[in-house]
Amino acid sequence: MYNEKLVVAFIGCGNFAKRFVPLMQAHPHVKKVYVCDLIREKAEAYAEKFGVEIIDTYEEVLASKEINAIANFTERHLHGDIVIRALKAGKHVYSAVPMAPTVEECQEIVRLVKETGLTYLMGETCYYYPCAMYCREAYKAGKFGDFTYGASQYYHHIDTISYGKRPGEGGMPPLLYPTHSTGMILSAVGSYATKVVCFGYEDKTGDGRFEKGCNYWDNVYSNQYVLMKLANGGTARVTEARTFGVAKPSSYISALYGTKGGYEFSNAQHIMIEKDQELPNKERAFVTDVSDYVNPTAMVEHKQEPDFMTRVANGEWQVHDYAKVQAEEGKRLPASFEGLPNAHMASHQFLIDDFCKAAYTGKMPALNAWVAARYTIPGLVAIESCKQGGVPLDVPDCGDAPEN
Template identity: 30%
Template sequence: MDPTTTPASPTIPMKISDGLTRRDFVSRSAVAAAGGLLAIPGWVGAQAPTKKIRVGIVGGRFGLSFQFHEHPDCIVEAVSDLIPDRRAALQKTYKCEKAYDSLEELVKDPKVEAVALFTPVPDHVRHTLLCLAAGKHVLCAVPVAMTLDECQQLTDAVKKTGLTYMMAETSHWQQLTISARKFHQEGAFGNLYYTESEYHHPGLEELYFNKDGSRTWRHGIAPMQYPTHCTSHLISVTGERLTEVTCHGWGDDHPILKDNIYKNPFWNETAMFKTNRGNSMRVAIWWRGAQTGGERARFYGDKMSFYYNGPNGAPACTVRTQAKTEKDSGGFVRSAQVMEKYDEVHWWKTDMLPEPMRHNSGHEGSHCFITHEFIDALVKQRKPAVDLYEAIAYTAPGIVAHQSALKGGESMKIPQFDPT
């Protein structure tokens, strides 16, 4: 079986009967399918695990926004950050008495079974390898790596250790992405031939400098080095892989683009990808300009299309083809289309999560799902939805896309790391 042509996780077919109410649909489907791909089993009726997972949390900024202390199968054993104030904030948030000055000290703790890494991007691979070498499972913030060589290093390490790696990709668990997975699973799209995703985030420059004026890891990083919020929109829905890309970048004479450790000349990068199924995906990661921010996607099928909330404030909606016809402004006959507002389902209110975690959370409700998926995968000794190969499938296309942009939009092949 070729893993590049199959979904990352098993799927469960599910039909919606004509008489099924919206309330019935939500309550039944939450247990039957974790947004379409069975990544999180229904919580109701689940047997209590024989043990709790003891986690160490590293990184006192982004790391403050997760729910390990609320999960019934988890104990926050220790926390760590190099900065004392952030270390104290972690202790307060997770009600944890044990704190270490560094990750290097934390991984020596024999009680810590798994580490949640929310550290700077350039440190992700080094820190992950350190945890794996110490026998710890890893949840890591995005992206998985910054180079293709680093992707291979992690692949080798995970194979060697047999430990669990999961990437904390938020777009995978956006409420609308869970709905998109369900639409795809049910065949609602028909042939899903084109997807586009945007990560528009003007104003990031304030994160490029520390309070003392020194540069942070974000200073000048290329947009396509941070692609996973977009690429996951398609890959997590269909299981496709991105195989070819041409990308163009835009920059100006700003000092940040003239002097950064990444030698990156672009604020914005726009890529067109081809998938292993012959479909297309456009990814636009723009960090400067007159634009509204957001992480959003649009899925185009021959039976139905699905648009997330638009940049102009338009609500999420579906577009469906009809058997009847209409005439367009030029007088030509075409299939009639019906556009309907889509009332977003709050999947975090359902049995997809343990009861203490059924509340909204960061990045459009995704943080509780990320927390639960990691812990539940360890408890049940199963593969997490965003395992290493899925994480690389989200990340590697952006690495190659940036190289394409540096070469003026040259078409380039994207290597695949999935096991054969």
């Protein structure tokens, strides 16, 4: 099962997977890449663009003795079924987020990974966002003290999401896709949610998306806001918004506080505040602008320009450039990735490298099934809390990943 080169089938040749095929092809642990899509023309376009072979159906992928891994890039609400079938067929799994659309499917994936010993990795891009990496680093260094409160959010207007205009899918509950926000906070403070309380904004556009009878979930909320009680005694506020007045998709931690220090962020400015008991009263707080460390280098180069903030708000310089906080991590990437595409704050290459190394060596990846469940399940439970007018609900936990 391990120390074998990977033969990977991409399931789903839509908008997103194309950014990952060249990385998988270039990784030293990968022997061959196939592509598969229900819509033949989509697979053909990939085959032509990347010089890869097509495999006709998912059933053939599952039956194949040659293919030992899949990369799941199907629609968000299909992940449970696709991943469970792959694990049962003995394939390692790289899956785009979210883990699965129901709590039971998340739990089943964890159970199967435990039973089979196969590698599962959920490709949460925000895990490698500079703000998440900075907060992880500062938390580990003790700068926050004991975690008290944090806030994170993912704003992406429904009109600009690939599924936004698809019948049935466009009105998906925002918290079915919670991992960009949950992942940043939970990874920074190394904890998980035990209880949630959620409210939502009932959409008023009447455009046939967030309305009863118009989507698979009978969902009416286009924005959802959840408070999470964490196992470490802290609280996290997570917002998933699909109809906010923001220009570009954006995921960030807006604030993270502990008993000793705090991090605050707005647009392009990252601030760290630290309290020092040793100093006289009026000098007890250090305020450090850490923006040049946390923002991508290309962004830093433009910071004196008059339209800087507007360009940041419109998503500029947030694709492939590293921030200084990512530089050390960048050193472990294979040389064969040089010059290849990267996106979402330069996170793609880290994720594919993590998966290939884990599936080849058998070492547990950071974004394993146990962690994926902790990032996904609170959102699914919060959808229920929201439907019930904000009642507090317990969040089931699958525990920690086994050590290896």
